[in-house]
Amino acid sequence: MIYLNNAATSFPKPKEVQDAVMASFSGPLVHASRTGLEREDDDIVYLCRTRLADLFNIEDPLQIVFTSGSTEALNLAIKGLPLEGGNVVITAIEHNSVIRPLKTLEKEGKITVTVVECDRNGYVYPEQIAEAIRDDTRAVVVNHCSNVTGAVLNIAEISKIAHSAGAYFIVDASQSAGAIPIDCKNWDIDLLAFTGHKSLFGIQGIGGLYIKKGIEPKPLKVGGTGILSELLLQPEGMPIHYEAGTPNTPGIISLYAGVQFLLQTGLDKIIEHKKKLYQILFDELGDNPDIEIYSPTEHTSYSNFCFNVKGMVPEEVGYVLEASFDIWVRTGLHCAPLLLPYLGVEPWGTVRASHSYFTTEEEIYKFIDAVRKITLIPKRK
Ligand SMILES: Cc1ncc(COP(=O)(O)O)c(C=O)c1O
Known part of the structure; x- marks a missing residue:
């Protein structure tokens, strides 16, 4: 084949990823913090955040929240931010994981959506995004790299345009993460959604959302965190505020091995x-x-x-x-x-x-x- x-x-995944996932089944999978032991230096979950932070140039690894993939990360960003009553600008190259949550909000009468056109190769000119922005634009959501044509947008430029309009800037990095450079700090990205099973070489069912400090979307889900169990509401603080439920530890292990492979190669x-x-x-x-x-x-x-x-x-x-x-x-x-x-x-x-x-x-x-x-x-x- x-x-x-x-x-x-x-496919295939690097041998290191395959080995790491297989090895994860040889002992009990208990995330360190869930035992009450905070051992950040050898906690694979924390280590995975640090490697991702290296790859995406993120200052604080704890600003990365694990999700089941880009779809969940984009739903968290789109549904969690205060967009109601406003307009959201997207591009013609967006994936349904951006289009559908936004179109659902539009159908409910909560937002309006503006689609910026692309050229015949899937490239979107930043100037056209600037032209589409309205007084009530609350967010600009763009696909960094088209999953169809592979066209790569100028994220640094679009970020300036979104921020000069006072809008949140959300990037779908599903195709770009692990394929081309990403610089959250210098490109001033507010929220970056990524998935683990494509160019990051992880297994399916793991991904994440980077959330810039100071931005606080509503969590998509609340529930058990393994610590602070006396609280009847979801604990505050990153990343626990967004990570209710038992984590996908094999997924995180695979992602860690995948990103290590990328950084080492x-x-x-x-x-x-x-x-x-x-x-x-x-x-x-x-x-x-x-x-x-x-x-x-x-x-x-x-x-x-x-x-x-x-x-x-x-x-x-x-x-x-x-x-x-x-x-x-x-x-x-x-x-x-x-x-x-x-x-x-x-x-x-x-x-x-x-x-x-x-x-x-x-x-x-x-x-x-x-x-x-x-x-x-x-x-x-
Ligand atoms: C551009 C883009 N966005 C979002 C997604 C959704 O990723 P996932 O299915 O891993 O959540 C994909 C995956 O095909 C994609 O290519």
Whole structure:
């Protein structure tokens, strides 16, 4: 099997991650603070926060809250902030985990949502976000990196625009975390949602939300914390205020091992490898007249090759890739329905091939060969 669906979930995981998760089952999984012992120096949960803080340039690791993934993190940010009565600006490249919570609030009459358009590669110009901001805009929510085309937005610039309007600035880093640099401090990000199972190499079911000091969304859930049990209300303080319930310790262990792998390998080296494969894809398929490519050559994570074969719907291409060549890609709308008209791919969407640090050049050439063969299939009139 050639796995080119890393934008959905990464495979394989580094051996270090596999080993760490397996080892976690050899003893009782009890988070240190739940035993009453606060041993921050060897508490894997705390260590994981510190490694994530290193990766995202966050000053205080305790400002990172663990969640089940980006979806929960984005729901916490969107539902927890005081947005009622105001407007929220988003972009056409948002994922349904941003669109749906906001559209639900809009349907309930609580907010209005403005969608800023993107170009045909999924890039959103900061100036257009500035133009969309209104007097009542309370938040700007943007996807750092399109999960469809791989386009990367200028977060530093958009942050300035959001803050000069007095709006919260929320970033969906699901695709960018572990794939490209993120700098919460220098980009002045208010809330950053990330998921563990993509480029951070963790397992599914773990992710988190960074919340800048001084910002206090309402918790999405309240309940047991293992400490301060005498309190009948959710304890204050970070991160416990947001972490009710038994934590996903195997998930956190996997995330720690994944981020350690990333930091030890070096993000630059990982990007370099993906860039090389991306270049090969464009060199070999870039001017093929039977293929339409939607991924950009600049402002990119170098991770997604998004395309269509002319005269075929994406599902057909995906089916042939899998059935005849054992190559796994993703086809369709990719949970980003607002993007379709801007790419000109209504109603079927696109084919997305997403490689990882573990994808080899040989695999990429096999994929290219398979796509070329598919372009030769006689098309419907
Ligand atoms: C851009 C983007 N946002 C949010 C999510 C949701 O992540 P999760 O399903 O891990 O919560 C994804 C995952 O596909 C994504 O690509």
